Amino acid sequence: MSLQSIKLVDEKETRAGFGDGIFEVAAKNSKVIALTADLAGSLKLNKFIKEFPNRFIQCGIAEANMMGIAAGLTIGGYIPYTTTFANFSTGRVYDQIRQSIAYSNKNVKICASHAGLTLGEDGATHQILEDIGLMKMLPGMTVIVPCDYNQTKQATMAIADYFGPVYLRFGRPKWANFSSTDSNSFIIGKAQYFSHGTDITIFACGHLVWKAIEAGKILEQKGLSVEVINVHTIKPIDTASVLESIRKTKCAVTCEEHNIIGGLGDAIAQISARHQPIPIEYVGTLDTFGESGKPTELLKKYGLDTVNIVQAAEKVVQRKKDNKK
Amino acid sequence: MSPHINDIVELEKVAVQIRRDIVRMVHQVQSGHPGGSLGCTDLLVALYFRIMRYEKSFNMDGRNEDLFFLSNGHISPVFYATLARAGFFDPSELHTFRKINARLQGHPTTHDHLPGVRMSSGSLGQGVSVAIGAAMSKKLNQDDKLVYCLTGDGELQEGQIWEGLMFASHHQVDNLIMLIDHNGQQIDGPTKTVMNLANCKDKLLAFGWFVIEMNGNNMNEVVDSLEYAVTCTKKSQPVAIVMTTIMGKGVDFMEGTHEWHGIAPNDEQLVKALKQLPSIMKDY
Numbered sequence: 001m002s003l004q005s006i007k008l009v010d011e012k013e014t015r016a017g018f019g020d021g022i023f024e025v026a027a028k029n030s031k032v033i034a035l036t037a038d039l040a041g042s043l044k045l046n047k048f049i050k051e052f053p054n055r056f057i058q059c060g061i062a063e064a065n066m067m068g069i070a071a072g073l074t075i076g077g078y079i080p081y082t083t084t085f086a087n088f089s090t091g092r093v094y095d096q097i098r099q100s101i102a103y104s105n106k107n108v109k110i111c112a113s114h115a116g117l118t119l120g121e122d123g124a125t126h127q128i129l130e131d132i133g134l135m136k137m138l139p140g141m142t143v144i145v146p147c148d149y150n151q152t153k154q155a156t157m158a159i160a161d162y163f164g165p166v167y168l169r170f171g172r173p174k175w176a177n178f179s180s181t182d183s184n185s186f187i188i189g190k191a192q193y194f195s196h197g198t199d200i201t202i203f204a205c206g207h208l209v210w211k212a213i214e215a216g217k218i219l220e221q222k223g224l225s226v227e228v229i230n231v232h233t234i235k236p237i238d239t240a241s242v243l244e245s246i247r248k249t250k251c252a253v254t255c256e257e258h259n260i261i262g263g264l265g266d267a268i269a270q271i272s273a274r275h276q277p278i279p280i281e282y283v284g285t286l287d288t289f290g291e292s293g294k295p296t297e298l299l300k301k302y303g304l305d306t307v308n309i310v311q312a313a314e315k316v317v318q319r320k321k322d323n324k325k
Numbered sequence: 326m327s328p329h330i331n332d333i334v335e336l337e338k339v340a341v342q343i344r345r346d347i348v349r350m351v352h353q354v355q356s357g358h359p360g361g362s363l364g365c366t367d368l369l370v371a372l373y374f375r376i377m378r379y380e381k382s383f384n385m386d387g388r389n390e391d392l393f394f395l396s397n398g399h400i401s402p403v404f405y406a407t408l409a410r411a412g413f414f415d416p417s418e419l420h421t422f423r424k425i426n427a428r429l430q431g432h433p434t435t436h437d438h439l440p441g442v443r444m445s446s447g448s449l450g451q452g453v454s455v456a457i458g459a460a461m462s463k464k465l466n467q468d469d470k471l472v473y474c475l476t477g478d479g480e481l482q483e484g485q486i487w488e489g490l491m492f493a494s495h496h497q498v499d500n501l502i503m504l505i506d507h508n509g510q511q512i513d514g515p516t517k518t519v520m521n522l523a524n525c526k527d528k529l530l531a532f533g534w535f536v537i538e539m540n541g542n543n544m545n546e547v548v549d550s551l552e553y554a555v556t557c558t559k560k561s562q563p564v565a566i567v568m569t570t571i572m573g574k575g576v577d578f579m580e581g582t583h584e585w586h587g588i589a590p591n592d593e594q595l596v597k598a599l600k601q602l603p604s605i606m607k608d609y
Contacts, residue, residue, distance in 0.1 A: 075443055
């Protein structure tokens with residue numbers, strides 16, 4: 001598989017993938033039920049509500065209660081999907097998730113839109129960059145960050161058949177849609193290869209997978225053999241694939257629309273530190289809040305663009321060479 | 326099947342034994358919360374030995390069973406002792422309360438699969454929401470049994486409670502009975518001085534609930550009020566019972582003070598307490 005052959009199909013919101021996914025899975029599974037805290041439109045639930053009005057619960061602007069209601073609904077066999085923005089899905093309700101869902105091992109799917117900087121103009125109050133860290137620290141929580149519309153749809157459907165609490169993170173803007181619609185292409189807990197290479201591994205999740213592919217294409221043109229891996233499941237992480245790759249390439253860049261503290265980069269670094277120490281560079285926000293602006297402007301300003309991944313890759317390859325001397 | 330004791334005197338005897346269990350459990354490990362546990366004993370006995378219908382072979386989904394949720398998880402001693410005496414697990418396990426490698430954690434949890442427990446609680450204010458969700462699940466499943474949830478009165482200071490109260494009346498969750506342990510005490514002192522709840526009943530009425538008041542330490546009244554509350558369900562309104570209780574009820578030197586909220590009796594105090602609580606069933 002060559003990166004050059006990966007083509008942008010169209011541009012679609014990942015949250016629309018969620019809306020279409022929950023609509024389809026609800027038709028197959030009568031236990032799927034949707035809750036929202038006054039953000040049904042933003043989470044693209046309109047079709048679901050129209051088709052399954054009895055399986056939609058409006059909670060009003062009361063996220064803490066919504067998490068508890070969801071936990072309670074599992075008793076009796078329902079599979080509740082809670083929907084709101086990522087900030088209000090995590091930071092606002094951390095203790096409710098911790099006690100009523102994670103510690104209670106309830107089969108709740110926490111579906112979080114508008115994550116990260118690409119939420120855009122609403123600014124830092126809504127642009128959570130800490131949620132992956134918060135969620136992955138909870139024992140028993142599965143954390144999934146799909147890369148595009150197709151994959152968000154697949155993930156939304158897959159989690160219905162996967163018992164246990166799940167945090168599913170996606171975003172607001174129209175974004176490159178390029179991943180396979182083949183149902184075997186997305187497996188929870190299994191990292192997805194977009195290319196195989198020997199000089200460097202680029203690990204990415206969410207919106208930055210497309211940026212990583214773009215960066216990989218540039219690096220290939222510069223003569224490097226690049227392995228791009230989409231780590232859509234950050235927990236439980238695919239340790240075997242990560243190790244197999246870094247044992248081969250011996251250096252890595254991690255890319256995420258999240259604080260480099262607590263996110264995908266930390267997860268990769270922990271595997272590396274324990275099993276295969278290698279130089280790693282991080283592309284992510286540097287322990288900072290975001291601000292208002294257009295998504296593309298923000299990614300540029302905060303160093304999450306294609307060029308930043310290219311630079312990080314060149315730097316880490318140089319570090320690898322320097323280490324050999 | 327669940328026990329169904331008709332005789333009030335017999336129910337009172339069970340309550341004496343459970344109070345005895347509570348004091349012994351807390352004394353043995355020198356930690357835990359006897360005050361609220363003793364105050365709520367009559368309620369739990371009435372629920373588990375008279376009112377609720379359930380299977381002792383515990384199943385998390387609890388289809389076609391009445392369910393109970395303890396939101397004020399710190400009164401785990403009365404919950405555990407009641408579950409054990411009702412037959413969910415052997416009373417000898419009460420020995421393990423708050424000890425390492427045990428299912429009887431300081432605060433109740435589903436984590437260790439203790440029969441009878443359907444959610445973890447301890448961080449206050451969360452149980453009402455979970456109970457409402459479970460009640461909605463019953464409605465969706467066309468299961469006509471009821472959901473009960475107990476909260477403390479100090480716990481009403483948590484904002485999430487009021488989110489839940491608003492939700493339940495808006496969605497007409499009318500297969501739910503919320504019980505409020507109104508003992509007027511919390512860790513730092515009387516609720517009136519810590520954070521005044523003022524008139525609980527008026528607040529609940531304003532939130533659209535059907536409200537009943539009762540003396541939570543009079544078995545006759547507890548049973549009658551619960552039976553009445555059941556008849557008030559399924560009328561498009563959630564039901565609440567504000568029950569006046571005495572913290573520490575049944576042990577004279579523990580009664581009516583927040584001092585015994587979370588303190589264990591010493592050896593001498595244990596002897597004094599147990600004299601007031603004769604063994605009715607076999608001690609664990």
